[in-house]
Amino acid sequence: MPGVLIAAAAVVPAYLVHLVFPGLPVLTAAVVLGLVAANLPGVSTAVAGPLKPGLSLAARKFMRTGIVLLGLKVSLVDIAGLGWAALLLIVALVGAAFAGTYAVCRAFRLPGAEPLLIASGFSICGVSAIGAVAAARRVRPEDTVVPIALVTLCGTLAIGVLPLLGTLMSLSAETFGIWAGASVHDVGQVVATAQTAGTSALAAAVVVKLARVVLLAPLTAAAGLIRRPDTEGTDDRPGKRPPLLPLFVAGFLALIVLRTTGVVPEGVLEAAALAQEILFAAALFALGAAVRFRALFASGARALSAALASWFLIGALGLGLAVILSP
Template structure:
């Protein structure tokens, strides 16, 4: 209970600060608050002591609940309005961004599953994708902190940088919106970036972004399938010939909460919920994510983060440039 109460208080603080600084997303503020609490003398001992159980619960369960509710933002009818050619280009963008980011992170020798998680976050939908892929590969939520911090940092950087570049390049508003939707990570960051150019840019950005969000389910299924095959091969190599293999629990092909995400996409597409309910669900989803991100941030010690953080930050910035370049190319193709 103490940890959950602390997460709730942090959410309230994040919303208050967002009202003072409207261009800074609530989720970014929540991460920063978590990092601050974890590294301020006097508070850090509480985070690693009596607050830890509740914060761990929030980081894991509330993140997954938020991913489920994210499905209510996605209407397949709106996405289909883009046309098959555009959808194929967006799918190619996601695949190219995922593969490119993964290879960049491997080239920078990032440890463990960090290359996979960063690739998912940068190419699909930020924090939501990291949470889903981590569940499919049984990654501890403590090991998702660095990828989440990097995707939050680069997504927030895009809010200020992309409008400046669009003005420099002389991009039309709709083209800029397509670029934001194709290259910025989280949905909230896309909205914060695109709304600087007006409603036309925002509408274009949201539709393209949600088309990327739909890729969360198939990408999670592919990663889950490859994880099961890898575990099966490892078990076969470790099992002596003639000895029956153990029936250990395999990682899920598609985590249950991702199926919930898909189910709510169908609910949104069917149009059976009133607009007021969808708006309320959107607020709840943001609150859940804010609590989860504060809890994850509260588990980060700068000393540990900076131990390998230079390589991770360099890999993230190079990946950000790659995804931005691919997104701009897609925007110019769709606008043309």
């Protein structure tokens, strides 16, 4: 319980940092605070000792619960309004972004599961996709911190860079919104980026982004399927194969269906969105608290270079999609 409570309490300073520095998203602040706690003399001893079991539990459970609540943001009716041609192009974009990012990370020789996790986060929905794929592949929580840090960094950069580029290129509001929805990683980052161009840009961005979010389920299933044939046992459950579709992803799909019915009151949707952000912030603090700076920067400039190259690739693909779909 102490570690779980510390992770939950860390949400408060993360929001305070965001209030003082509005340009710094809450989730980014939570990761940074976790890293500080893991490397601050005195505090790091407690984090690596008696608090570690609770922090590990918080990272796992809070992240998965947040992913479930993410389903309440997705309405299949809104997505269907894009039309089949647009949906097929978005699927093609996600596939190209995933394959391209994975290839870039492999070219930079990033270790372990980092190429898969970074490709998942950059192509689908940031932290949520990394958490889901990591669960399907039974990746240790501490091994997800570098991908999460990189996807958070690039998503945060997009909030400032994309509006500037959109202005320089004289993009229409709808074209800019589609670009933001197609290339920015996290849903919250998409909103922060697109709203700078007005309500029409924001509306276009959110629908395109949520079409990408729906692909989280098939991506997670594919990750679990690839894992199953060569895995008779897992690190934490010897002799038992990982599930094809984790239970929390099934919950994510169920809430998408519920949202699509239109029976959920607007107030409940707003409360769920806030709860999701709080859960993600607590989970990211706990993940950050599991990593020493030496481990975080083990890949050094290679990891940062791979992330920036992937960010540029996805931005170019998203801009191409925006130009095609714009009236």
